[in-house]
Amino acid sequence: MRPTKALERVVPIGTLAERTGVKVETIRYYEQVGLLPEPERSEGNQRRYGRAHVERLAFIKHARDLGFAVESIRTLLRLSDTPGMPCDEAHAIAAGHLGEVRDKIARLRSLEAELARIATVCSGGVAARDCAVIEALADHSHCEHHDH
Amino acid sequence: MRPTKALERVVPIGTLAERTGVKVETIRYYEQVGLLPEPERSEGNQRRYGRAHVERLAFIKHARDLGFAVESIRTLLRLSDTPGMPCDEAHAIAAGHLGEVRDKIARLRSLEAELARIATVCSGGVAARDCAVIEALADHSHCEHHDH
């Protein structure tokens, strides 16, 4: 009796995808852009992954889930691969990304307020000429930079 | 004495760009995807815009600033062009977009919390093997779906 799938140490790409929650196509993409090293191949040229690949792909997925760019992940992986290096760069990447996320939140919140205001005034049912949504977009009173 | 630039009624693309805050290339792109109608041309084949174009482009810019997708803007413009139509669709687009923005904010906030936690634990200066950032990414304890 062969080992069950869940315990196998050398797995094809579909199993790697299942285990990590990363799609097959995305795994091949990560290989293509050099995030994930090229694995061994079967006699029939199919990819065969080991434990190290699972670990590395999980790392990548965590980082992507946290919104890190692929380029940042490349750097983070390099740091992770050389445990003796100082981690200042990792901290800078994380702090920088946190800043970006906070900026994005701030921008979205002001968008949210504006959209909520607009969508509340018009609940549909009226003619487009009297619609607050259309009016808000056509209106120039919010233009800060230009006097058209 | 010719009218000053600011008062001219028929303007080239650069002036339209200045007046609306939309880049020249982006204006041409909007024309290409059918948001902005093709303008008249000068004898030398250069675009000449009138007041209607300024209005329409301003509408587009407001909508993009609010984060509406180009496809949504296409619909909103169509509604705006036919003022007698009921505006339910416009309301649906705005409400839908508001929902998306709120979802995005929610997701970013949980990201922010996680990143802040990670970035606070490690302020740099230690070896990568002890870095909270690297560790958090390599760590499997947050994996919900898989037992790798």
Added chain:
DNA sequence: CTTGAAGCTATAGTGGCTATAGGTTGTAGG
């Protein structure tokens, strides 16, 4: 040995621009 799922490569498409190359036109100064 057959069948069907899973794998393979290469290529194009997504959204919303932005950039580049290589040419033409408009216009102000001399």
Added chain:
DNA sequence: CCTACAACCTATAGCCACTATAGCTTCAAG
């Protein structure tokens, strides 16, 4: 009138991080 140069033109490729498609080959169960 001529020259210089900014502004304009088209067509095409690139950006990010995938996702989808077409047309194959391989693997594994029955």
